[in-house]
Amino acid sequence: MNATQTEWLVLGLLDALISLTMIGAVFLAPKHLLFGLYVPEADRGSAEVGRIRGRHYGAMVAVWILGLAVGATVGLWSGGEWAEGSPEAAFGAALVIQIGGLIPVWRSGRGQALRLKQARNWSAEKPSKIVIDLLFRQRQRLVGNGWFFIHLAIVLVCAASAALHWDVIPDPVPTHFGISGGGRRILA
Structure with missing residues (x-):
């Protein structure tokens, strides 16, 4: 496998990771929200809400x-x-289409959710009493601290990859390139 094929593989895997993260983020959303709109307890498992979420996933x-x-x-x-x-061109084009495509997909889902809210006359519940709680923010957090281990795992995978491919990394690294494209100063 040459350097270009390795780059195809790495950028393809990076695009798949980014895309699966964007798709998977929808599954992390709380069930009481549908595109930022509050869904009452009785309607959270309804077919219409499921259909809107399913269309969005698709x-x-x-x-x-x-x-x-x-x-x-x-x-x-x-x-x-x-x-x-x-x-690089493939990765850039893929990200432009994928991230740019999120906007109309999200707007479509939000529009469907707004129509359903209007048809069903949804409204958020008002709390009957307010209690001072020091752990309120901690319980309101949507993503727990354990999810940050994903970032640590990515750093560890990159470090392991650098250690495994240490012989491929060149010793002299040009730090400045002239107008002709050649390296001027070499850092060894």
């Missing part, structure tokens, strides 16, 4: 696949062949 996956297809097409078109394509 649209997210479709946007992800469309972004991958456009990215692969742009990447291969810019180089002509698998080993000569431009993975």
Whole structure:
């Protein structure tokens, strides 16, 4: 596997990780909210709410696949062949399509949720009494501290990858490039 193919693989895996994170973030949303709107307890398991969430999941996956297809097409078109394509162009095009596609998908889901709220006359419950609680913020947190281990795992995977591929990393690293593209000062 040459450097270009490795770059295709790494950027493809990075795009898959970003896309799956965007799709998976929807599953972390609390059940009492639907696109930022409060859903009463009685309607949280209703077919209409499930249909809106299901359409959103399907649209997210479709946007992800469309972004991958456009990215692969742009990447291969810019180089002509698998080993000569431009993975940077592919990654950029895929992210533009995927992140740009989130906007209309979210707006569509929000519009459906607003129509359902209006049809069902939803409103948020008002608390009957207010109690001072020092642990209130801790209980209101949507994401627990354990989710930050994902970030630690990514750093550890990158460090392990650098350790495994240490022989591939060049010893002399140019720190400044001249107008002709050659390195001027070498840091060893």
